[in-house]
Amino acid sequence: MKRTRIAHALTLPAPQSDLLLKGWVRTVRNGKNVSFINLNDGSNMGGIQIVVPSDMDGIEEVRKLTTGSAVEIVGELVESQGKGQSVEVQATKVTTVGRAAEEYPLQKKGASFEFLRTIAHLRNRSNTFGATFRVRSTLAQATHAFFANRGFVYLHTPIVTGSDTEGAGEMFRVTTLDMDNPPRTDKGEIDWDKDFFGKPAYLTVSGQLNAEAFAMGMSDVYTFGPTFRAENSNTSRHASEFWMIEPEMAFCDLSENCDLAEDFVKHLLRTVLDDCTSDLEFFNQRIDKGLLERLQHVVDSGFERMTYAEAVKRLIDSGQKFEYPVEFGVNLQAEHERYLTETLVGRPTFVTDYPKSIKAFYMRRNDDGQTVGAVDLLVPGVGELIGGSAREERLDVLEDAIRELGLEPEDYGWYLDTRRYGTAPHAGFGLGFERMVMYATGMQNIRDVIPFPRTPRNCEF
RNA sequence: UCCUCAGUAGCUCAGUUGGUUAGAGCGGGGGACUGUUAAUCCCUAGGUCCGCGGUUCGAGUCCGUGCUGAGGAGCCA
Numbered sequence A: 001m002k003r004t005r006i007a008h009a010l011t012l013p014a015p016q017s018d019l020l021l022k023g024w025v026r027t028v029r030n031g032k033n034v035s036f037i038n039l040n041d042g043s044n045m046g047g048i049q050i051v052v053p054s055d056m057d058g059i060e061e062v063r064k065l066t067t068g069s070a071v072e073i074v075g076e077l078v079e080s081q082g083k084g085q086s087v088e089v090q091a092t093k094v095t096t097v098g099r100a101a102e103e104y105p106l107q108k109k110g111a112s113f114e115f116l117r118t119i120a121h122l123r124n125r126s127n128t129f130g131a132t133f134r135v136r137s138t139l140a141q142a143t144h145a146f147f148a149n150r151g152f153v154y155l156h157t158p159i160v161t162g163s164d165t166e167g168a169g170e171m172f173r174v175t176t177l178d179m180d181n182p183p184r185t186d187k188g189e190i191d192w193d194k195d196f197f198g199k200p201a202y203l204t205v206s207g208q209l210n211a212e213a214f215a216m217g218m219s220d221v222y223t224f225g226p227t228f229r230a231e232n233s234n235t236s237r238h239a240s241e242f243w244m245i246e247p248e249m250a251f252c253d254l255s256e257n258c259d260l261a262e263d264f265v266k267h268l269l270r271t272v273l274d275d276c277t278s279d280l281e282f283f284n285q286r287i288d289k290g291l292l293e294r295l296q297h298v299v300d301s302g303f304e305r306m307t308y309a310e311a312v313k314r315l316i317d318s319g320q321k322f323e324y325p326v327e328f329g330v331n332l333q334a335e336h337e338r339y340l341t342e343t344l345v346g347r348p349t350f351v352t353d354y355p356k357s358i359k360a361f362y363m364r365r366n367d368d369g370q371t372v373g374a375v376d377l378l379v380p381g382v383g384e385l386i387g388g389s390a391r392e393e394r395l396d397v398l399e400d401a402i403r404e405l406g407l408e409p410e411d412y413g414w415y416l417d418t419r420r421y422g423t424a425p426h427a428g429f430g431l432g433f434e435r436m437v438m439y440a441t442g443m444q445n446i447r448d449v450i451p452f453p454r455t456p457r458n459c460e461f
Numbered sequence B: 001u002c003c004u005c006a007g008u009a010g011c012u013c014a015g016u017u018g019g020u021u022a023g024a025g026c027g028g029g030g031g032a033c034u035g036u037u038a039a040u041c042c043c044u045a046g047g048u049c050c051g052c053g054g055u056u057c058g059a060g061u062c063c064g065u066g067c068u069g070a071g072g073a074g075c076c077a
Helices: A059-063 A113-118 A127-149 A208-218 A254-275 A277-286 A291-300 A308-317 A334-345 A395-404 A409-420 A433-441
Strands: A016-030 A034-040 A048-053 A070-079 A087-098 A201-203 A220-228 A241-250 A304-307 A349-355 A371-379 A383-391 A426-432
Touching: A016 A059, A016 A087, A034 A059, A034 A070, A034 A087, A048 A059, A059 A087, A127 A220, A127 A254, A127 A277, A127 A433, A208 A220, A208 A241, A208 A409, A208 A426, A241 A254, A241 A433, A254 A277, A254 A291, A254 A349, A254 A371, A254 A383, A254 A426, A254 A433, A277 A291, A277 A433, A304 A308, A308 A334, A308 A349, A334 A349, A334 A371, A334 A383, A371 A426, A383 A433, A395 A409, A426 A433
Parallel strands: A048 A087, A304 A349
Antiparallel strands: A016 A034, A016 A070, A034 A048, A070 A087, A220 A241, A241 A426, A349 A371, A371 A383, A383 A426
16 A cells, blocks of 8 residues: 555545555544544645544554654545544554654644754644745745746856855855864964865855856856855844855846846745645734735735835935934945835835945946945845845956955956956846745744754754 | 843743742643543642852842843844
């Protein structure tokens, strides 16, 4: 007999005999004539109700089943005699595969997210986290489907990089040197020439520069992989290891870049609305009351677009008092971004054309000489979901930008080659995948949307 | 890194102005009842009150400090 996953079993017409289910016990309730098991195998939200008659062989073992135990059930799918479910399984055989010890920490009654983080290896068996990681998986697969449908090449950029000039944040060093006794140069400095790669190496903070190189030849590419930032960030939306999606498109300007970002976000939300209905209903009911309405609204309406200058003006004109005053030339504070996207606009908002002084060197200089072709996508509840730009494709302008930072263009050899040999306008963005999962589920902490989160001072599991 | 708050049973929490032997619900163990739905009812076991130092006749409670966690800020995705 072949195992049937619970989500599939629930789609079968009842009655359906000779069903083999395997999963984990959520609850057991023992009655006089029957015992009830709620069985879950991760394929759906609510699991399935198993009814075990009291005269079944081995009923004593069933009565002593503990929450969390792994079991196999053989039985028949029938219309339910009770309320609360349309079908259930009348068991003919129950086998304990792996009994859960009495101290199994996931109880029927709710535990705090904070506690569940300390048992990250078990929390996927709870309603909230099962739903979160099903949605996460669906979003990942929808990402690949979206880009595949548009002819993008899926590009694997390196995890380990020798480039310390990316400027996107503090980097984790990768080394095989003995840190207790590293080799030294004559000057007493650590001799990185003796290290594995013959020079300092780091974990990537972005695949963008590599993706740009591939866009200058393969036209439309995207990356989707882990990214590492060694920032000492202690917030609900930063992790030291996270997943980022970075499309890069040749012959593309900032406006087309925004078009793609908007299509992409809408495609992701449409997919989870269609494919994760019961999970989203759970989130809507238990985690974030307005979730379904908000997601549907985002799918149905256009995103707002405004320049940084307009954003500053609207924030000032609003008369709203902020802890930090709004002023042209300084970065928007979190309170500004939140007010803009949540109150003034009420849906996702692209803010474009920031002052060059507050953005990265590779962003394309606008004709006004003051701003660059940057874009942030701000969304209610999460903040910055996407950061992107048109890239500076003009060799001389890019070299000037590097020099203005006090850096040497010679250090950017291969990157500048892409401007030297058949350069073309191009643009791209980075989307923080965990922030997307947060936005789609209403979950408020990045540590709760990644299976085993890595944050400062936390590398358990 | 900065600011604020918190840490009491396996989990979620209560614990009065500092005062005898620190409580409840859930979970665990035992039993009753029952087509149940976080089932219900009875009995029961279970505690380094985060660590260290101090004030006091006396500290879960007050003070200092360390650790851990959370929320907010900065950095960003």
